[in-house]
Amino acid sequence: QSVLTQPASVSGSPGQSITISCTGTSSDVGSYNLVSWYQQHPGKAPKLMIYEVSKRPSGVSHRFSGSKSGNTASLTISGLQAEDEADYYCCSYARTSTVFGGGTKLTVL
């Protein structure tokens, strides 16, 4: 059982926006602005998409954005494209530990 809770799946049509939630506790997401999000295509290594809740690494599309409220972080993808279909994982600093969410499969209809 993963420490951070994500929906198992979300879907959207091309051009639409979707949001993936990531719920933790006051010991991780709620206490630190050190939440990151990763995109993973089948058979590939994860790729960093968002760090420190809402910052985008160089080269990541502006269509990806992150936010946090209380113990829940969120990843929003706007203007969905076929290439966005992948698994997405959230991750949080938790003092002496690091915790991942169970992952969300995004399907672009």
Next chain:
Amino acid sequence: QLQLQESGPGLLKPSETLSLTCIVSGGSISNSSYYWGWIRQPPGKGLEWIGTTYYSGGTYYNPSLKSRVTISVDTSKNQFSLKLSSVTAADTAVYYCARQTGIDYYDSSGYDYTRDAFDIWGQGTMVTVSS
């Protein structure tokens, strides 16, 4: 640019010790701005953090694996390693090494230089535990 490459045996028997090495190229493992971590992913399942180390030797481990895990750094070879003892079929997974950025962090407890996101990943190596 910096690259990471995992290496090690792909097949183990139950009770054996898993040993993997991550070779860092295109940059120094002794760069004080970064930490170095191991993450695994069982077939068809999600990511699980195993542990993280710093070039000077400080380590952080997943509490659920801590009794079986050792992560070490060899700065002379620019690599870091993972050892997981007493493996079972449940340890079958793709094992990734990754660079973890560091950050100056201030909170109610004061100042700390600590671990941020995993920004560069190796391609992963499959390890199967089977008799």
